[in-house]
Amino acid sequence: DAGITQSPRYKITETGRQVTLMCHQTWSHSYMFWYRQDLGHGLRLIYYSAAADITDKGEVPDGYVVSRSKTENFPLTLESATRSQTSVYFCASSDGYSPRPQHFGDGTRLSIL
């Protein structure tokens, strides 16, 4: 089925560990985004990508790394997880034509102990 899928849906890990969140979309959208959602802050942009091999920082990029070797995949890596990175992470995609509504995955709930 066409859509955007995130994995895993839930993850528990410890501080200092590396963790990678996966995002896959089947629409061939050029743009992909990673957000974190925290109570009181809404959705905050971590990183985004305009095309394969093109990525840029968003509002809260520190402690995160992204890559985009293929159009359909946009993994997010926490290199050394900290408790402040406990959050719900959403991946989204959109095409390149304004206005560009974004299509969201169902999120990954990440807990860092």
Next chain:
Amino acid sequence: TQLLEQSPQFLSIQEGENLTVYCNSSSVFSSLQWYRQEPGEGPVLLVTVVTGGEVKKLKRLTFQFGDARKDSSLHITAAQPGDTGLYLCAGEEMEYGNKLVFGAGTILRVKS
């Protein structure tokens, strides 16, 4: 980064009541999008408004984009329990292309 202030943060009303959610900014946006999010799911687009002064209706929901494209409102007529959820407004930045700035959201609870 442009800011988008959304109010109120929380609304609890009885079925049949009307309500309005506001999104305000000092910045101009290319478009203003409204999303609805349910627990355990990602936001889902409700509507996009592009032209200053534009009004769009989606059944009992009415969306308006301010004349100067700096603000927007969502009005729900005769709210129903099925309207319960988190409503998010998002402005498309003019300069940086395709990035959305989200408001903090309005949690709506409609009691039967």
